[in-house]
Amino acid sequence: MLLxxxxxxxxxxxxxxxxxxxxxxxxxxxxxPFEVGANRVAAPFRDAYGWFAGLIHAKSENAKLRRExxxxxxxxxxxxxxxxxxxxxRAQLHYIGLPRFPQxxxxxxxDVISRPASEFEQQIGIAAGSSxxxxxxxxxxxxxxxxxxxxxxxxxxxxxxxxxxxxLNVSAQDAKTQxxxxxSHGEGPGTLTLSRVQKSSVLREGDPIVTQGWKVKxxxxxxxxxxxxxxxxxxxxxxxxxxxxxxxxxxxxxxxxQSVLVLVPKTRNRP
Amino acid sequence: MSVNLLEPxxxxxxxxxAAILQVTIFSxxxxxxxxxxxVLLTLMAxxxxxxxxxxxxxGFFAGLLVDTANLGTLGVTSLLLTIAGYWxxxxxxTTGRDRLHAPFVSVAVATVLVxxxxxxxxxxxxxxxxxxxxLLDTLPSKVFLNLxxxxxxYALVRRLLAVGAPVETATEVRLLG
Numbered sequence: 001m002l003l004x005x006x007x008x009x010x011x012x013x014x015x016x017x018x019x020x021x022x023x024x025x026x027x028x029x030x031x032x033p034f035e036v037g038a039n040r041v042a043a044p045f046r047d048a049y050g051w052f053a054g055l056i057h058a059k060s061e062n063a064k065l066r067r068e069x070x071x072x073x074x075x076x077x078x079x080x081x082x083x084x085x086x087x088x089x090r091a092q093l094h095y096i097g098l099p100r101f102p103q104x105x106x107x108x109x110x111d112v113i114s115r116p117a118s119e120f121e122q123q124i125g126i127a128a129g130s131s132x133x134x135x136x137x138x139x140x141x142x143x144x145x146x147x148x149x150x151x152x153x154x155x156x157x158x159x160x161x162x163x164x165x166x167x168l169n170v171s172a173q174d175a176k177t178q179x180x181x182x183x184s185h186g187e188g189p190g191t192l193t194l195s196r197v198q199k200s201s202v203l204r205e206g207d208p209i210v211t212q213g214w215k216v217k218x219x220x221x222x223x224x225x226x227x228x229x230x231x232x233x234x235x236x237x238x239x240x241x242x243x244x245x246x247x248x249x250x251x252x253x254x255x256x257x258q259s260v261l262v263l264v265p266k267t268r269n270r271p
Numbered sequence: 272m273s274v275n276l277l278e279p280x281x282x283x284x285x286x287x288x289a290a291i292l293q294v295t296i297f298s299x300x301x302x303x304x305x306x307x308x309x310v311l312l313t314l315m316a317x318x319x320x321x322x323x324x325x326x327x328x329x330g331f332f333a334g335l336l337v338d339t340a341n342l343g344t345l346g347v348t349s350l351l352l353t354i355a356g357y358w359x360x361x362x363x364x365t366t367g368r369d370r371l372h373a374p375f376v377s378v379a380v381a382t383v384l385v386x387x388x389x390x391x392x393x394x395x396x397x398x399x400x401x402x403x404x405x406l407l408d409t410l411p412s413k414v415f416l417n418l419x420x421x422x423x424x425y426a427l428v429r430r431l432l433a434v435g436a437p438v439e440t441a442t443e444v445r446l447l448g
Contacts, residue, residue: 001327001352003349006346011344012396024345028342031291031336035340038296039296114341116341118308118389119405120339120390123341123343152342154342157342164398255299
């Protein structure tokens, strides 16, 4: 017990590059092959479960997805035209902007090798670390959207703090109305909240929420503009509140992550 | 001498496998909002079968493994599992010995106390934790799932540690006096 208390005290007080952190990083590297092995053994069973679970919802989901495809196809044509126009205008203006996602980043694809060991933790372990150029605070995404950020790094493994962690806030905006706010964990498991949205702003149900990507006086957001987070699923409007509080349904399924992409800025040199 | 070393090594290996399975597979199984804790179950079985010293030492080892694999705060899980392992071991050494309900009582009580302890510890460390999520949303299903797995895990650990193997019995009784 005494040893545990000493460990907690030293670990809690020392900086991220301290002795215990280094020992832990080495330990995590040693455990990594076992975690990767266990994941590979479990993968077929997990896939089989996912396949059967998917069959149950397949029929109802099919009709809904067909409607969505029709809408998205029309939107994609409009977006492609707008993107081309935007690109042309930027080139003509010699526009200097913030780092853009995904073109200014090298994605490092990696496996998820460990999941939260208890309900108190909203972190996952991944099979890539500082040897792949990953640093603390690098954004982590999947093809669906934002997952979180790197919170600890070892040579061959790293810890990702999920967007559902109570200590993580991400500046975000409504992609349609440009209303800005802070995305943080929601009330239920796997849900998010968009808070501190000015009451003068407009939020509509179904609006996509993306990262804001700001820069103020030399400080900039660690998340580039435009990483999808989720859609607005509802909002509370109390007279006493100064801001809107909206519920956001995340695009990412945080409880079934198999692999992620860590966004490493292209400007960073690999070790 | 070799027998004495083999037994702790087997128990430590069991804990190691349980910790790896917990962080990679079991923590992903979401049933009714919770998931089983096979590290606690394995620790319970070993502590009941081998006593409080084994329970405390392996609890510390298990916690260290879990915290290392997750890059979490070192010592948090160790502290909780050391206390849990010691308590279950003492229970096994005293009132719980050879009682059928002992594994179930140990698991139910240890699950609740470990969750409660973790909540307090994380709160003291300044983590933003939700008591409602931990105690109301996930604890009941966690207790249920742990109780469901108690018997198979206990039987497996008992078998692997070769407890209850037939001992050499007396073949002859000689009356003196």
